[in-house]
Amino acid sequence: MASLPELQARFSAAVRGDPDALACEVSSGGIDAAGRVSIYRSNSLAMFEGALERTYPVLRRRVGDDYFHQLARGYRARHPSRSGDLHWIGEHFPGYVANTETGTGYEWLAELAALEWACETALVARQEPAVGPDSLAGLPPDQLGATGLRLQPSLRCIATSFPVLDVWRANQPGADGAPIDLARGAQCVAVSCSEAGLELRELSPAVLEFIRLLQDEATLGEAVDRSRIPIETLPDALGLLFEAGLVTAVRPAESETHQ
């Protein structure tokens, strides 16, 4: 009689693809053990693929069910589930798709996967109370450049080589799924989640970089300098952050210390 650890080892081997691994441990009752084990094997695969489908619905729609399932099975072989929580199963999928599609002419699928993963993680992020532009009003003008902004935890900045935001929008429920001309080129996208739900905004490269630097705790002055955002667009960029409720705190300038 197999011990509990031995039995689970044999069961695991059977679910992974060796139908005879468990045969001697099963009361058949007229149905062979391989047939019974196949139910668990298909259930486990369905759970994995189902979670991946829910995370990457646009990618699935673009490549079709057959190729998506082929991708999912290859991905599972490389990145089996490591958690009882299905939510994180798709974490490494964009990287896997990037490796799989390199040199195929379908490299944009990896960028689409990255955008969908950003959406997935934005949807479950903590939401903090937003502050308005009046939170900057009391600051001395000479300290504005040394001030930082704390942004919503859900905010994700994505820069792509292909127009995957257009692809994403064309493949939302109710949209016609019309093909997008990939020659349209790069897009920069800010993904966030509010009370109203998921929000995706196309930004200029400089504004996206400006926001990304603020996320990395750069001061406003540093973010302006390093992003090379045109100074005339700065009011609009700040206005966007405040109006969208993406600013959660103003980080005052650190006082200088003298030794």
Add this chain to the structure above:
Amino acid sequence: MVSSGKPKSSSPILADAGIGLRSAHHQALLREQPRVGWIEVHTENYFHDGGPHVRALERARETYPLSLHGVGLGLGSNDALDRTHLERVRRAVDRFAPALVSEHACWGSFEGEHFNDLLPLPYTDETVEHLSRRIAQVQDALGRQILVENLSCYLAFSSSRLTEWEFLAAVVERAGCGLLLDVNNAYVNACNVGLDPVAFINGLPRDAVQEIHLAGHTQRAIGEHVVLIDDHGSRVPEAVWNLYELAIGHFGPVPTLIEWDTNLPDLSVLLGEATRAQACLDVAHGLAA
């Protein structure tokens, strides 16, 4: 909006009918506020820090008593207990203050790979000891009793030396947990592995059963044989209703949940099934009065 923090207290779940709440029904439930005794959700779907699903559950629990039903701890796995997962369960319990917390008498991972399925255990003294020890660890971590659900099975192990009810009774005695009786699972097991469902119900420790699940199943052909698949994707079959009436005749009125996870219909269909369960409970309440 930011979470309003830990609810002050949990509303008790009475011996009424409830429904399993899935995200597709969040808005309909919050908008229509139907009369239903309580709701149950899968704990793992509310592990996150925020987002619309967490906010919807925070609103729903203001109206309905709540049960958290876990599917991912793998209580019977030989792998070490996943402390990260358990900590997330603990945070969800703290956040939502459910009246009931439950998991399954199953295992789910081996050498770190999770199969994300509820896998069956052999009914042996070794398993009783292992599962009981793990349940006790979870109860210690959560600071409360949990309920453990009987599993639907597609195979039986030749090494089993106990009946399923003897196994569950021994686990209850040793771990001090309660039981969640899934009547559909008992029916499925009767067809799939020859369980005597009446002996099963009569053999469970009467005071331990604190919740009942009802659900639908489907059929799958394997060669010349038919296996029932516990897919929670249809109405509760008549045979399961009959077994349910037998169960509450034996146990008395017990909080009863309509589970529906695949092929999700309109919320009204779940509520219709809950109304039927409530009618059975009302009869049992009358008999008990």
